Amino acid sequence: MNSTSVAQIFLEMLLFTQKKTLEDLLSEIDKLRLKKPFFVKMPISNSTRVIKIMLDVIAKHSSKGVIFGNLQKDRSHPSLIKSEVIKFRIGNFSGKPTFERSNELIKFAHKNYKKRFAIIGCGGVFSAQDAYVKIKKGASLVQLITGMIFEGPQLIHEINSGLVKLLAIDGFKNIADAVGADS
DSSP: OOHHHHHHHHHHHHHTTSHHHHHHHHHHHHHTOOSSOOEEEEOSSSOHHHHHHHHHHHHTSSOOEEEEOOOBOOTTOTTSOHHHHHHOOSSOBOSGGGHHHHHHHHHHHHHHHTTTOEEEEESSOOSHHHHHHHHHHTOSEEEOSHHHHHHOTTHHHHHHHHHHHHHHHHTOSSHHHHTTTTO
């Protein structure tokens, strides 16, 4: 493995939060005239102002939606357990440390861009209730991996069954009716 290549990739990923770099990337993707939809996975450690700039750029292009959110990189974030941060001096955090911030950004994107984007919510989904929170904030789809790693593949069935119950309790006929109910 060439560590300079890894560093180069990391640097380029950081630059895509910059307006011009993101604009250039999406313009090149537009030229491909993709037949399948593509989504942009958004950082959650950036300020809401930076996220808005990014969403404004993405809205001008062919992306069908956005995914909130990626890893928690802010090692001082209150969602993190200090002893864990100290124990793991490098790397970023997934799962529960991403839950609250990704929900804030899902709500922000739904409020400001709901007619433009499909919003996929991810980050800290370990139960039907977690998925339902993201849906009610504005996610029309929910993505998970960390929850399934820790809870096992049966988690998908548990989430689906739980969502049916939660929708009924709140009087919704389907998930689409619940999308953005709390935004």
